[in-house]
Amino acid sequence: MLLTIHELNKTFGNLQVLKDINLQVDEGEFVAILGPSGSGKSTLFQLIGGNLLADHGTISLNGEVINGKKGFISYMPQQPSLFPWRTVLENVVLAAEINGKPNYKEAKRWLEKVGLDEFENSYPIELSGGMKQRVSFIRALLSKQSILCLDEPFSALDEFTRLKMQKWLLSVWEENRKSVLFITHSIEEALFLADRIYILSKRPARVKAEIKVPFARPRNESLLESNEFFTMKQKIFQTIKEEIEV
Structure with a gap:
């Protein structure tokens, strides 16, 4: 595994944000992270980038523990x-x-x-x-760097520009195949871009589900109109909705 996160915990004062997070990214893999607002997705990136220290757990890159170390990842805010x-x-x-x-x-x-x-x-x-x-x-x-962390890079764009940028990102990634960890609030975006999706629970965040995206590559926007895509989108929506309503 390129990136391995094991039993990661982070607390700010009396507020626990992350609880026993386990996830991994393989070489050349595109992995998305979905979760409710405030579930600690950006905190996770701060930990991976070495800007914050975990209370417990390890972050390993190519087998080397990088907790608290900077300069090991590429980051796009x-x-x-x-x-x-x-x-x-x-x-x-x-x-x-x-x-x-x-x-x-x-x-x-x-x-x-x-x-x-x-x-x-x-x-x-x-x-x-x-x-x-x-x-x-x-x-x-x-x-x-060997892994690229993208933190909701298209969230501020309008719908049409966002789709255009998603298609552009896929075209560049297909050529480069750099490992990507991608945070998004959009279920559709995660399904369109990723190989696997981790769904985080509400705070304190834990990994509630891991989903392997079944769609073949290369992908184009016709996928967004398919029944299979809609079914997967609804399944993930219900998983996140259950978490918000608890």
């Missing part, structure tokens, strides 16, 4: 978090720049692949929301 005074190209190479010498040739190649090559000298204020997200994603991709 909910907001693009681009520096307004840096050009698109300068923003894209930022993570690589921090970790060593940036590869501008590779950065330009990726900007061309995602249709942003003509904007490499533009500034974030000149970009649409979807374009900013693409820049943020390529920046995370170029940091060269």
Whole structure:
């Protein structure tokens, strides 16, 4: 297993947020995490990234325990978090720049692949929301870590832009096949993108269910209209609804 989380617990004061979390991500796998608001999904990412320390349990990457250690994952937050005074190209190479010498040739190649090559000298204020997200994603991709953690990256986008970005993400991921751990509130998004889905309970969060997504790859938007997709969506909806109503 690439990433293994075992019996992870986290408490803030008297508030327990995570309780005995167990999950894993294989090499080249796309895994989604679903759960009610406030269930600790983003806290889990903070623990994986080393920004927080767990009270109990281990986080292992390639067999090495990385509790409290930074620099082992690539991370894309909910907001693009681009520096307004840096050009698109300068923003894209930022993570690589921090970790060593940036590869501008590779950065330009990726900007061309995602249709942003003509904007490499533009500034974030000149970009649409979807374009900013693409820049943020390529920046995370170029940091060269073995796993990419995406924290609701498309939540602020309108429905049509969001679907466009989901399709774009799948096309890039199919080519790159970097391991992905993806937080989302959208059942549809999780089913469309992921190989497996972990469903978290309400706080204190535990893994309530693990679902293997049965749909073949590559995927396109016609899948969203299939009976199989609707059935899976309803099944997951009922699982989360039960948790909210308890």
